[in-house]
Amino acid sequence: MVAKAGDEVTGGSTDKADGSSDESSPRTALDITVSGSTDSDSSSSGGGGAEEPHTHQWRAFIRGLLQRKKSIRRLSTFPPAASPEITRWRPLRNLERTRTAKESGRGELPLAPPPPPPPPPLILWRPMWRSFELKELAAATDDFSPENLIGRGGHAEVYRGRLPSGQLVAVKRLMKKEMEEERVGDFLSELGIIAHVNHPNAAHLLGFGVEGGLHLVLQYSPHGSLASVLHGSKDPIEWGIRFKIALGVAEGLRYLHEGCHRRIIHRDIKASNILLTDDYQPQISDFGLAKWLPDQWPHHVMFPIEGTFGYLAPEYFMHGVVNEKTDVFAFGVLLLELITGRRAVDSSRHSLVIWAKPLLDAKNLEELVDPSLGGSYEPREMNSAVAVASASIHHMPTLRPHMNQALQVLRGEDESIVVGGDGPTKPVLFDACDLEDYSSSRYLNDLSRHRKLALEQ
Numbered sequence: 001m002v003a004k005a006g007d008e009v010t011g012g013s014t015d016k017a018d019g020s021s022d023e024s025s026p027r028t029a030l031d032i033t034v035s036g037s038t039d040s041d042s043s044s045s046g047g048g049g050a051e052e053p054h055t056h057q058w059r060a061f062i063r064g065l066l067q068r069k070k071s072i073r074r075l076s077t078f079p080p081a082a083s084p085e086i087t088r089w090r091p092l093r094n095l096e097r098t099r100t101a102k103e104s105g106r107g108e109l110p111l112a113p114p115p116p117p118p119p120p121p122l123i124l125w126r127p128m129w130r131s132f133e134l135k136e137l138a139a140a141t142d143d144f145s146p147e148n149l150i151g152r153g154g155h156a157e158v159y160r161g162r163l164p165s166g167q168l169v170a171v172k173r174l175m176k177k178e179m180e181e182e183r184v185g186d187f188l189s190e191l192g193i194i195a196h197v198n199h200p201n202a203a204h205l206l207g208f209g210v211e212g213g214l215h216l217v218l219q220y221s222p223h224g225s226l227a228s229v230l231h232g233s234k235d236p237i238e239w240g241i242r243f244k245i246a247l248g249v250a251e252g253l254r255y256l257h258e259g260c261h262r263r264i265i266h267r268d269i270k271a272s273n274i275l276l277t278d279d280y281q282p283q284i285s286d287f288g289l290a291k292w293l294p295d296q297w298p299h300h301v302m303f304p305i306e307g308t309f310g311y312l313a314p315e316y317f318m319h320g321v322v323n324e325k326t327d328v329f330a331f332g333v334l335l336l337e338l339i340t341g342r343r344a345v346d347s348s349r350h351s352l353v354i355w356a357k358p359l360l361d362a363k364n365l366e367e368l369v370d371p372s373l374g375g376s377y378e379p380r381e382m383n384s385a386v387a388v389a390s391a392s393i394h395h396m397p398t399l400r401p402h403m404n405q406a407l408q409v410l411r412g413e414d415e416s417i418v419v420g421g422d423g424p425t426k427p428v429l430f431d432a433c434d435l436e437d438y439s440s441s442r443y444l445n446d447l448s449r450h451r452k453l454a455l456e457q
């Protein structure tokens, strides 16, 4: 359950379907700003006791939702079979709950949520977003005309629009059929998180609307998504742009993991969720699955398993373990897409990771690199991208780099991992030990098993 009409929305943990609690849920983003309560989290959004201007916006937003007099809840359903791609695999929705260490059979997992984290320092912050009326959104998008439809995800339609000021915007509207179901929760989570994110490499929220459905109003990205540019256009994009995108996504992820006032795990990094500005600056978008993690939690075990086949880290799809390294794995897959020009999952539903792993291990750049580049790339950049991709898709999460390390290698500031040279690749030991001994062949087996499971849905 997320919230019901008439429920009082207050600070604290997020109620799950089974009545259990999940303090890491991004729903807290809404709760803390609406309640202005004494909840220890309240200052994390800049609350700090005194009501800030943005609190009024949240109040207006929640009031609008409650006036809908419709229940908003999570249901134990599967996504519609006709999803445009095999996205958002949610086979375990009916098991929605937070597993305890006992249940998972692992001593190191938290038995119960630890006490709430101490409030972070007060951040003076003024929102740049506002609430839009339906008539404003309709005017901007020419009544949501099909000509303005620029994207359709699993759960939302995105329309290009123009505000009276002349500014181009993207209006993301939760599809009607999804309104009463679990997606509303994701949508509100997305709003709660994106409203707090402020980085050039993250999608920029301009406002929201709750009349006639749920809407996010975002800055318009003229080139659309990386997926459409990389896989949907006849002209291959040159290596310089690909590398710029890799650097920008790494910057954005580092910000989410380390630069925000709370750690944000995106959980759905993929080419269609990377938007491109007019000068191909990438912006991480679609925060529908993103989670805030308290500082003292090394990781979190989550069900249902949600995300996109082809980008899911093995420890996540096998055990539900989520932390920064879940995103690092997906970033590695994204790098492989940029290097090879191939999709994370091809039309025969074969995984790029399974295809690339032997080539990465053999340092076979010749077969790995996108032939449409015609060998035209800067060798240092390519070598560092390949090295980071290889380390990022490591089956052991602790042997994957943190995003700041990945960034340093990409920028050429750290050459501790190099491929393609004469000497052997240096081992990349970022942390001391792993959760378990997990062999490479078992990893590939698990990937294949996961692929089979995903195809059965």
Ligand SMILES: Nc1ncnc2c1ncn2[C@@H]1O[C@H](COP(=O)(O)OP(=O)(O)OP(=O)(O)O)[C@@H](O)[C@H]1O
Residues within 6 Å of the ligand: 087, 088, 150, 151, 152, 153, 154, 155, 156, 157, 158, 170, 172, 218, 219, 220, 221, 222, 224, 225, 228, 272, 273, 275, 285, 286, 288
């Ligand atoms: N700000 C924007 N500017 C331009 N195009 C956008 C913008 N936001 C989204 N789009 C387009 O709409 C598509 C769908 O958007 P988005 O991924 O946010 O929807 P979704 O329903 O959450 O998708 P998913 O299936 O991943 O859950 C994107 O892949 C992109 O092509």
